[in-house]
Amino acid sequence: MQDLMKKISSQSSQESSVAHTSKNVQVEVIEPENPSRRALLKAGLLGMGGLVLGFSLPSAQKAYAKTDASSSNSYPVKGWLQLDESGQLAMFIPVSEMGQGSQTAITMIFADELGADYQKVVVKSPINDPLYNNPMFGMQLTGGSTAVRAWWEPMRVIAATLREMLVKSAAKQWQVSAKECEIKEGMILHKPTQRQIAFQHVIDTAKWVQPPKNPTLKKASEYRYIGKSMPRVDTPSKVNGTAVFGIDVQLPDMLIATVAQSPVFGGQVDSYDEQAAKSVKGVKGIVKIPHGIAVVADSYWQAKKGLEKLKPTFKGGDTVGLNTDNIEKRLHDGLNKSGESVKSAQAVTDFEHKYEAVYSAPYLAHTTMEPMNATAHVTDSHCEVWAPTQNQAQSAKVAAELSLHQPEQVTIHTTYLGGGFGRRAFVDYVAQAVTLSMEMERPVKVIWSRPEDIQHDFYRPAAVCKFDVKTDAKGLPLEWQTKVVSDSTMAEFTNGSDTMIDGAMSEGLADQEYQLPNVSLSVVREDMKIPVGFWRSVGHSYTGFFLEGMLNDLAQKAGYDPFDYRRALLKPDSRTAGVLNQLEKLSGWKSKPADNVGRGMAVVESFGSFAGEVVEARLENGQIKVDKVYSVIDCGMVVNPEIVKRQMSSGIIYGLTAALKGKIHFEQGRVQETNFDDYPALTMAETPEIIVEIVKSEKGPGGYGEPGVPPVAPALAAAVSQLTDKIYRDLPLKV
Amino acid sequence: MKLSLVVNNKKYSVEADSDTPLLWVLRDHLQLNGTKFGCGEGLCGACTILLDGNPIRSCSFPISSLKDQAITTIEGVDPNHPVVQAWTKLDVPQCGYCQSGQILSAVVLLDKTSNPTDEDVQSAMKNLCRCGTYPEIKKAVELSTELKRKEA
Structure with a gap:
């Protein structure tokens, strides 16, 4: 997905994407613009006057700071830091906050590196400007569980640059060496004399300071906020009704x-x-x-x-005559096409067993609560x-x-x-x-009304997948063929051709850590002319179900425990294996569950992270009742553990809604679902107990907004299989 | 129709069609935007407000049905209310869009039940949340019950 995003951005008029490194800091003067301030006041989105300090990464020559405290028409500003006369510090946080907590995580990174007091910082969403381009995409876009991954280093470089400029400015005022100064809890401190000065008293001269080419980043041991479950910056306005959506x-x-x-x-x-x-x-x-x-x-x-x-x-x-039946037939017929080969391998002739299985997943709407x-x-x-x-x-x-x-x-x-x-x-x-x-x-x-929202979405595309697997006598794979038929979300996003194949269509099917031999993968595009788009976890939302479902099937056929079967396919020091081991312990997998409880598991690498889940379910009046979900994620180093846990839980619930209830139907080219009565969401009463553990890691940060979604459907399908002795290869699950 | 109404102990007078749902009078006429539009059919609970302390889905409640009841919206909930305290302490909201409705449903639950069971909580808290904050909502209801008990 990221490569494609980069491709789009280079086609767009945005600044080209260049790697952000601390060696290459650009600083430029950015003039404030002049829109209607009154309108902004009404919208509750007003920026403060005051001094704006900003620069863009990478490469750069001149510093800028803009003093506009006296100006009443100073919004919108483009920069990173803004101070008003009273010294109130505002930070521009370059991600959209949609619940995932990225605004909080990035504020923590920014405040920590700068030395600002996190509790006193005001956080703002900046306007559109290439300054705020997502470093992983090269365009201003929040998605793909990239916020922390993309900004982890650039944000620290930006903050460290600002910090050194402010310190130098203070040192100059005091006529001391900058080396004797540091920033602590929002104040600049001259250590030998214990003199202190607030940002607002030095920012005016800070603009003349040449930004350092190689600002020194803090060591992990110096972090005050990073790694801690700091409270979210958006909670106060979201509990008193003043948050502006x-x-x-x-x-x-x-x-x-x-x-x-x-x-x-x-x-x-x-x-x-x-x-x-x-x-x-x-x-x-x-x-x-x-x-x-x-x-x-x-x-x-x-x-x-x-x-x-x-x-x-x-x-x-464009969709006249389309209905769910003929869509599904076309997808299944697509399995007979050769498609585009992503990976190919020699056919194995010496094998013991041969299995084939076909999986499917439906169209899904997003139903954000805000239409x-x-x-x-x-x-x-x-x-x-x-x-x-x-x-x-x-x-x-x-x-x-x-x-x-x-x-x-x-x-x-x-x-x-x-x-x-x-x-x-x-x-x-x-x-x-x-x-x-x-x-x-x-x-x-x-x-939009809710029916309009549901009937004019960019849907998660339906997909069908066929596996042909040859195994040895123990049931371990010798050859692994996959063919997936779906539509292209990136073609929709980029106005690509009707035949364009994109990586997201098959992501996760042949690039997990499993050491599968003789893997071949081909992708067939069926363009139904139904608008399709990114649905939390994108291609992984169905490929996770397909691949993990197939592994659960094969493990069962071979008489393996599903954890052991996967471990047989993984390097012991792989991150997936690490997650499996921790999940096995957390879920008490080795002790037998109650007779009426079915258990299933799955593990999926997506968005730079590794997430495993165990689902415990029962049948209650013929309906699936999910009791518990255990989950372990390895998402590398963590900025805010509580936010990671909440996002995992959120992804699990989002995935359960889809696995249990989610399917958009078409009749005469029209979406049939209209509202939450015929396209329901999981309720509190249906929500299982969710236990999340994070693997301790010092690796670079991975995503966590989406990785909770993919494992839950295959884990649930396996759990229900234990209760009914049937295998479930189609979503949503129907018992 | 001309309508006088009392919202959060404040008197307002508005001119609106009699079939206008209370939600849109609150939002478009009074600019009380904390009450949210989610489904328009009373299915999701984002528009939950209180009439004389009872929860209603304001998206499906025409103003012609008002009978001088006192209206409470999220803007009228005491910031020190145990529910608000608990929601804040546990950082419940994610996107936050449904939370005004969730909080008002919890306020009623707490008013009517001093020691709610799991079933009480589930039957009072039917508001949908697509971020899946249900586990935290459940914990926050428990905490607010505790806080209220301490207050008493």
Whole structure:
């Protein structure tokens, strides 16, 4: 996925991606821009005045700091640190916060390296700017469980650079050597004399300090926050209702819109009753948008009533005639195609057993709790957007294209996201808001209804996978053939061709740590014209189920314990083996469970981490009841252990919803599900007890927002198999 | 219709269509944005508020059905309420979008049950959370019960 992202970014207008190293620090003057401050105040997204200190990595010559305390129109700023007159320190944290806790983790890294007091720091989401490009993607995008992985080193380099600039500035003022100074708890300290000075008293001169080329990073023993379960920075506003999500943005003179998009994907509006809609009080406009139509009104309810009266009908589309049965037949028929070979091997002729099995996974929607929405204000000179988005880069690109503005005239403000899960890497809602604001010549917030959200998602693509495995007399593999049939999420994301094959379609199938001999893998693309996208853990969300399911099948056939079977395929010092050993202990695997309890396990490497899970389940009135999930993750060094544990638990619950309930159905090219009654989510009563352990490691940080998802479905399938003596190869699980 | 309503002990007067759900009056007319829109059909609980201390799904409650009840939204919950304290102490929210509704459901549970059993908690806390904060919500309800007992 990362290689493809880099490919996209080089195609886009963003700055090219260059490795961030401490040897290469660029500093440039960044001028503040000048949008409507009043509007920002209303949105609750106002930046402080004050001094902004920033520079971009890599390579660079001149330092910049911008004093704008006296200026009232100083937002948005581009930088890393901002101080106001009172010394309040604000940090710009370059990731979207969608629940995964990355804003907290990166604030911890930043504050620790800088020497700032974590508890006193104000955290802000920056606007769109290449300065904040995700170092792993080369574009401003939060996804792929990359936040800590991508920013771990650059953020420390940035903070260390700022720290040394501030220290030098203080030393100069005191006329002492900078070597005698350090930053402690937000104050600069001259050690020999114990003199202290606050950042705001030196920042004005700090801007003239040449940024160090090789700032010294702190040693792990000097960390005060990293490695500890510091409280989340977003908790206070999320328990008192003041956190601003996209849907909460309020601007003066703003209208609210809601949309109806063609239920057949790619269809067009055919007819509608404009008069009837306009007769609804408060309705201000009817606007055609690509593949749909919007009603714009003074309030959401009026817009919704207007849409009901508008009664739009649609014609045509790309998915006419598609239904779940013919989609599934096409996927299974795809197994007969040769596809694109990713890995190939000689056929083994000397073997004892031969097994084949076909697995499948359905289309899935994301159902973030906050339905899709965005707000835009387009004027002659500016296009300003407030959006709960994972993808500032694409938001800015789309906004510039639609508003016919230059990139520098576009500002994207990122609000909190009421869930992302990959859905908000796509920016269709941003495009709508921009179009509607242009049409209405006023600020417009567009809000989708829940049915619109479920029926116009970028779905996790359905997939079918066939394994042909030859084994020796003990049941251990001698040859391992895999063919997977699915659609390409990256083709959707990059406007790639109908035949494009991407790595995510088969990620995890032939690149785990298992030492499988004679592996061949081929990938068949079936483009159903259904919009597909990144769904928490992307390709691993189904390949984990397929591969781990097959391993569980084979272990059982060979009379192996599933842990032992995997260990037979792993190097003993591999990280996967480490996770297995810890998980076996944690789950008490060696002691027999109660008679009515089924147990299953799985382990998957994804997003730079290794996660294993054991599921304990029972049948209750013929339904699957999950009692317990034990989980072990090796995600390298950990910034905030509690956040890692919560993300594992979150991924397990997200994966259980899908494994037990998740399937999007199609009829006549339309999605059938409409809301949480026919596309349900796991409830508290259905949630198992979840126990998470983190492997102690000093390796580089891995992801943890997604790796909890892939192992849970195959582990659950194996657990249910023990109860029913059937093998489950299709999701969702039906007993 | 012209409507006077009391929200968080404050009197408001608004002009809105009688079929407007209370949720949208709170959000679009009063700018009390802590109450969230999730499904529009009373299925998810993101819009949970209290009418005279009883939880309702405000997305499906037209203002014409209001009978002078006192309305409590997340903005009206005492920051020192044991539920808020527990939610904060345990860092419950992830994305946070459903949490206003979760907190109000927990406030009612605590008001009505001094020592809730697991079943009480499960039947009171039916709000959906896609981040899966349920285990922490459960712990926070337990902690808030404890805090309340200490307060008493």
